[in-house]
Each structure stands twice: as C-alpha cells, then as structure tokens.
Amino acid sequence: MLAERKAKLVVALEKSHLFSKLTEFQLDRVCDSCKLVKLDEGERLFAQGDEVAYFYLVLGGKIKLYRVSPDGHEKIIEIVSQGQTFAEALMFMDEPHYPVNSTALESTEVIAVDARKFKSMLWDSVDTCLLLLGELSLRLHKLIHEIDTLTLHSGTCRVASYLLEQAPQGQACFDLDIAKSVIAARLSIKPETLSRIIKSLSQQCIISIDGNQITIHDRQALKRLSIDKAGFLNGG
Secondary structure (H helix, E strand, O other), X not given: OHHHHHHHHHHHHHHOHHHXXXXXXXXXXXXXXXXXXXXXXXXXXXXXXXXXXXXXXXXXXXXXXXXXXXXXXXXXXXXXXXXXXXXXXXXXOOOOEOOOEEEEOOOEEEEEEEHHHHHHHHHHOHHHHHHHHHHHHHHHHHHHHHHHHHHHOOHHHHHHHHHHXXXXXXXXXXXXXXXXXXXXXXXOOXXXXXXXXXXXXXXXXXXXXXXXXXXXXXXXXXXXXXXXXXXXXXXX
C-alpha cells in the first residue's frame, strides 16, 4: 500500500508545474513529507487563523477559499481546481497563519505538502525557486486584475468575463459545474442579479442555458461586454 501511495504522489507531483524541475531525489524527499487528504462536499480543510503546516495540490474536485464578514456574508477569494496549488506563499512568512477558510465544494482529494520541509529543500533547487516566484507573480497579477474587475466593472461585465474564462478554447458549449450561488459569491453579486444577467444575455441570443449547460452563440458580443465597464445591467 505504501508503494502504491508513493507512486500516486510521484505521478501527481510530476504533472504539476511547480514540482516539474525537481530532481528524482528531491521529488522523493517531497513525497516522504506529503500526505493525501480526502474531503467530502462541505468538509473544511483548514480555518482562517489556523497555523500553517502545509500547502496543497488539488488532485481532484474543487476547493473554495473564502472569508466571512462580520455580518456573516461569505466572500469567495478563489476556487481551486484539479492540478492547481494553493497556500504555498505562506511558507515564507514568520509564524504564518491561513488568512482564509478552505472547504471542499465537492468530493475532493488533495496532496498536503509539508511547508517547512519544502522551504528547506528550496535551498537545493534554484529552478524550483524561480518557478515558485513565477507562479506567485502570476497569481499577484491575477488578483490585481480581479480587484480592478470587482471595483470598476459592472455585474454584467463580471459575468461575461467569467463565462468566457469557463468556456473551453474553441468550444461553444460547457457545463457550469459550480452552484450558481457560489458563482454569484465569487463575482461579488447577488444570486438574483446573476439570474437576471444570464436571462438578459439569453434574451439577446448571446448565450442560451439548458440546466447547467451554457452555449455561447455570440462570443464577440460576450467579449465586448467583458471589457465594458458600464455594462447594460447593474450588478448588485
């Protein structure tokens, strides 16, 4: 069983961009300090304020990173999917604590990487240090873009951008595999506003929706809306 577990870890880590420059020896060291964690839908991985011991790689499923406001409203910071890592930047902080909550949106499996041991190993892998810096830089730019979108753009712009991001390259049809209430929270709009925007897009024949399946009929119109700060329907 231990050999099978380690083989599974090695295969998963080798596929991840962050671990791709590790030598066989270094990869073996990482595997020895990892553990597999399986979560049911709604199960918490860690809570805001918990001391950081691990960062994570999602093997399957989806993880929701979020904070809760004093009035009880949930603000989703990020939704992490298969193949993505999260919380790795925290290993460089003194006495780090997780700044967000982490909960599985569906049945999910993650690899937990010992943050202290991985940080120690970075002294021996300049290539991995550079990859990590690149990953964190891209994430920072993404967060800056998101702040710009949430503060300057309308609800319609946010929804249009989200739909374009979810659509596979060159494909018009795709499934919304996340609950609409979660999507609304991610885009900082009310669920009823999301429903109104989708209905409006459908009425203009830009998209159509059948259950959870979205079909984009006019990608150019959706692109125009994704960069239109005024929009045609205010977001709440």
